[in-house]
Amino acid sequence: MDTALPSRLPTCPLSLTINGTPYTLDVHPWTTLLDLLRSDLELTGTKKGCDHGQCGACTVLIDGQRMNACLKLAVTLEGAEITTVEGLGTPDRMHPVQKAFVEHDAFQCGYCTPGQICSAVGLLQEGHARTRDEIRELMSGNLCRCGAYTNIADAIEEVLESQASWREAAE
């Protein structure tokens, strides 16, 4: 979509940080954060599902808050700090949520997984989920067409419980 447009169309300067790396860019104002990440910066961990805010596959953290990257115009994110699934962990040093997803087999095809993981990280930071029912409700913005929901909830529940027991130990 974006790449088909002639480059003489106006661009806007944009400075933002993605996974700890500062970027200074020129973007078309109609480029979404999702297209910027995937097409321009080749950070293809973030997935395009519906492209309309209906599936959650593109979920990233913007200044720590989970949002749908498909509905954010990149140009509006001046100074923002973006975290994508690439910024959470590496195969050798996985984020606790990534580790739990692997341990609980919380995926089948894996396409929704980066969005699920970023969403789960956001959920844990928000601190509004204390029970499995609350996890399920507060993960409802991420669809999984393979239907791995049971294991996804298991994975997040495990991280939530380990965080809680860790907090208790610290108190």
Add this chain to the structure above:
Amino acid sequence: MKPFTYTRAETVADAVAALAASPQAQFLAGGTNLVDLMKYEVARPDAIIDINPLPLGAIEDLPDGGLRIGALASNSAVAYDERVQLRFPLLSSAILAGASPQLRNAATTGGNLLQRTRCAYFYDPSTPCNKREPGSGCAAIGGLTRMHAILGASDKCIAVHPSDMCVALAALDATVEVVGPDSARDIAFGDFHRLPGDMPHRDNTLEPGELVTGIRLEANHFAGHYTYLKLRDRLSYAFALVSVAAAMEIADGQILDLRVALGGVAHKPWRDPLAEAEFAGAPVEDETFQKVAERLLLEARGHGGNDFKIPLARKAIVRALRQAASGTPQSQTIKAIQ
């Protein structure tokens, strides 16, 4: 998406002046609806004025126990604000019944008011739609009407307003603060959204160039007796078929003050304050709740595919009033209806 120019407004005055200078421009806040509409080319602004830098994100106490919610406060920020949860739990509950956590993090208070209908025909530029293209006709009438209006529709449009938050704001008699090119004014919530009539392309009563800057809520006595009951095709992350925001003040087993607003049934959050007033002094019992439901739906009319909404709304109103009366509001986590 159609190309457009982009400017960032730093002050409310700048934003309003920028819109006045460019009538085909649109304000952009959270973008959760507008960017989507632009992708479908249902919205085709030639200029976007980014209002996110404006200082309108605060939720402030008012001296009388009320609250002022800035237009840029996110839906999440409002829903989880302790003062909102304590003093206006109906609003918090309604917000948490809508959208998804990701969308609520991005979506703003002002944007929620201004979101467009999710009528599938409005979203599909290959079909006629008086809301999208005035005078072109309405493909919903005689089409698939499952999601459409049963109250207040016209022969030009049977779309519904999709918000949950606004149904609570209607019940709570909120006030909308707006700033225009020449002056600022308040709009009573019931006067903000409009019925389609002959001009379904106008969702609300904002004048050209006006910007929503905030919402005011007055203190009330509903925090003990309220509920937001939303019925939809799946348990979460779906628009309402029917929703009910109910609140009441009770003394000695009688209704002192009754508020019932309906979502998913009309072009605006549906309220009938005159009908509500008829029940002042009525006993707090099922028979009264049945009568309220009958009264509010007196003029309800289906279009075939949505005929089921009339009995559904009737039952939902009764259930919601029961929940409100007994002080057991609907959980937005566990969706079983008590």
